Amino acid sequence: MSNLSSIGRFAFALSLATVPLLASDGNWNFGVGLTYASGLKDVKDFYAGAYSASTVTLSPVGAAFMSFYEWKNGFRFCEDVGPVMVAMGDVRFVDVPVGLSAGYVLLPSQDTSPYVRAGIRDHIASGDRVESSTPGAFAALGVDFARRSGMPWGIEAAIDTSLVKFKSSTQVWNPATDQEEDVFTKIKPNKLLLNVHLIF
Secondary structure (H helix, E strand, C coil): CHHHHHHHHHHHHHHHHHHHHHHCCEEEEEEEEEEEECCHHHHHHHHHHHCCCCCEECCCEEEEEEEEEEECCCEEEEEEEEEEEECEECCCEEEEEEEEEEEEECCCCCCCEEEEEEEEEEEEEEECCEEEEECEEEEEEEEEECCCCCCCEEEEEEEECCEEEEEEEEEEEECCCCEEEEEEEEECCCCEEEEEEEEC
16 A cells, blocks of 8 residues: 555656646657566576475566657656566466656657656566565666657666565574564566667
8 A cells, every 4th residue: 555655646746747848739659568677587586496396487578568748848757567577387476567757858859869767666566475565766768769750669778676575485583582583585676677669
């Protein structure tokens, strides 16, 4: 519940920040593509350690979707879903990252332009040993191609500090409470993101 409320507060604040820009003309754009997430290897390694006899298949590449409103002055308001990740084999794990961000296109009138954006992301994650998620900061640098001609597309590199907490398969003895306690591991599934996408 706290994760959802954090995203809600951020969305409300970001919406207020964009109100002064609504007077300028703009348009909605939608993107679909594939994203490589470097942190998925850590998730796979965690499951391999927790279930040593199990088979775990978890690709670091998943489908990603976005929508963004871009004003003529180059400002953007962006919404993201993905990369969607699903573990195959003896382990159940599903992760659907979601995010909100604001950005700026450096050359809005040109056919090719770099852009930057930053915001917040969180994980809608479930599965074996998944305990919770924590929102984190997100920052990206990308380039749009064929913005004014042909089929627009883009590439993007980003960092994402959001976390998913997993319950380990072992326990440790706590002398203070005189009992065994669970051990938890926090992983950044989307630590480094590399994306290529089409824009519609």
